[in-house]
Amino acid sequence: MKNIKKFFFRNILPLLFRLFPIKSDTIVFSSFGGRNYSGNPKVICEKMIQQGIDLKYVWLIKPEVEVDLPKEIQRVAYDSWRAAYYLYTAKFWIDDSRKTIAIKKREPQIYFQTWHGTPLKLIEFDAKDKLSNHYLNYSARDSESITYLLSGNRYSSEIYPRAFKISKEKILNIGTPRNDQLAIYPKKDISFFEKKQLNILFAPTFRDNLSENGIPQLEKLNILEIKKYFATQNVDIIFMVKFHPNVNRNLSNDQTSLNYMKKNQFNLLPDGQSLEELFEEIDLLITDYSSIFFDYALLGKPLILFNYDEAEYKQERGFYLTLTDLPVPTAKNGLALIDVFKNQKDKLEYSSQRLLDFIGNFETGKSTDYIIELILKEV
Template identity: 25%
Template sequence: MKRKIVNFLKYNKVAYTAYYYIMSVAINFLKLFVKPDDKLVLFNSFAGRKYDDSPKAVFEAMKNDSRFSSYHFVWAFHQPEQFDVVGAEKIKTDGLLYFITALKARVWITNSSVERGLDFKGKNTFYLNTWHGTPIKKMGTDIAKGNQSFGSKGKNKTDIMNTQSEFETNVFSKCFGIPKEHFLKVGLPRNDELANYFKNQRNELRLKLGIPLDKKVILYCPTFREYEKDENLGVVLAPPMDLEKWKTMLESQYVLLFRAHYEVSKVMDIKENEFVRNVTDYPSLNELMIASDILISDYSSVFFDFSIMDKCMLYFTYDYDKYKEKRGMYFDIRKCISGASNEEDLLTLLLELNVENEIPKTENFRKKYVNYYGNAAVQTMECVARNIL
């Protein structure tokens, strides 16, 4: 029921507008009675869905730094009972305690948003947004007005946002309304692991995942289509391929890991077997990327992260024209790497693929679109320290 209500508010313009103005006024009125706490840091990842990504990397750095030993760390989740967090208090998003905590906090650290679609900020809050990836698809005010799923109101209150490239800085400055001088050019803390992993981790992770060491691993990570919804207005994804056919043609060479976007509430019609695994709920995307040899995606920011490892990347843009019309893109991924726009051509490509021949294309992509990476968690922590200590 809660998901249905949230999706209704998100996708119904009239309902969202009413929610935005009424609740924003209420929270800002509440702020008059909340005393700021200079030692409180509030974290969330994907607005409360997960305990991972860059906010977790920054949390780990701060937790292990003596300068923050007296600080009270709080993580907000939609379902706190699902997560084991050492060194922090857990609270539930959307309740009164959540909004009071947000108003009290000296620091907000997120990779998406803290405000729950509203317009407020604590009296003394430093707002750090690491964000969660470089965009191929249009974002913020660049999205067509007819796309109601991503309406935004009010001025962006972010104090510092991480960036991993000049391209990303230029895009986000425009579409999110953040001055360029507010960007921290160090990369995404979550990607430190990808830049610094040891080669033997690949085999260790494959053993952990139960993947034969003699098979090449394909990680398929499509982005979501906000216009594909179920009866509860949740975004859904049906695999755009015949997985039985893929198994028949590829299982002698490959294992396929299927990873849906975090916005997807339901992944339909995946029958797992020794060839295909549904890893949508696997807790660490980084581990899946390290274990993989090949990334296949479409318009997802996962390309930028994966490119840090200089591995083979392929596009599968079966709905390019439709996606371009409904969402829009900043550039054509098909001009950057190899791939296919239909299933038959992609299968042929995989059967004949020389992985090593594709790596120079990945390297060129990385050099163009990922300028900063490798030590972002520490540098982001230092940014927080400069602003609050």
């Protein structure tokens, strides 16, 4: 029954609603397939509301998602008849992931695809052998509808035309709204190695084999050895860990994991914690294959890529580049991490700026304003 409803809302109702007039004062937002109120769409929407721009703001959200929306936003259930109505009568669409619709937008409509991060792993049609035909079919239709695709750097702009099957002319090299605040974050004068207290965040990506997540990742990192090293330098460490939600739940419910957390003394961050909001408090990011390190680099702070299983992960997911090609320190185990602190100080200290230069950074803190200006010209 559920699949029949989806088919009706995605295939039949659009044919009807395409006969209705387009409303130039209406914007339809969505994030991660209706699972979130977040990311680039959220930043754009809230800034327009803050500026007092009098338009109709509609968010497509799955019914089971609990979220508090600003009073100016109308919530509409994802995959409902109302969602189909607003999609095909609103002048603007703003999304950060693929739309699962069977019929492309109408010619006068404008679709801002803001995507959700700089790609390290293969994405979209570059990863077609790892994605379902069902998803790829929707993606093909979605690409046909895209008016503008936002890019935060030259590296992404070189990938997107092939990965999305769109022309280069559709790419806006203006940065991304969720990174506007990071781009204008004031850079600190004090060196990483001069600080007497450090907030270190470990944020690994998810492994398809559940047994490889959580404690096994922490054991390879060896938090206690890192703390011992910094103790010899008279530096206090506050260690934070951010896992995938599924991993977090398992850790929180397993006594062995809880004992491990207590012994190693680290803070396990909750699922709802926004990393972008936390970045300003972090002095060092350690991650593996999460594209968040491209965003974090905007702060000009040190980062290390913990690539202990790079060969296996690359075979599983596919990469656009080899991590050791990046101007960023890498480490395959805890001892190698400590070696970075001891013997690669210059590479660590300037890792973020060199990474931004390497990818050709477009982030200036003004992308949201640029998009709003484009919208207002069309209203």
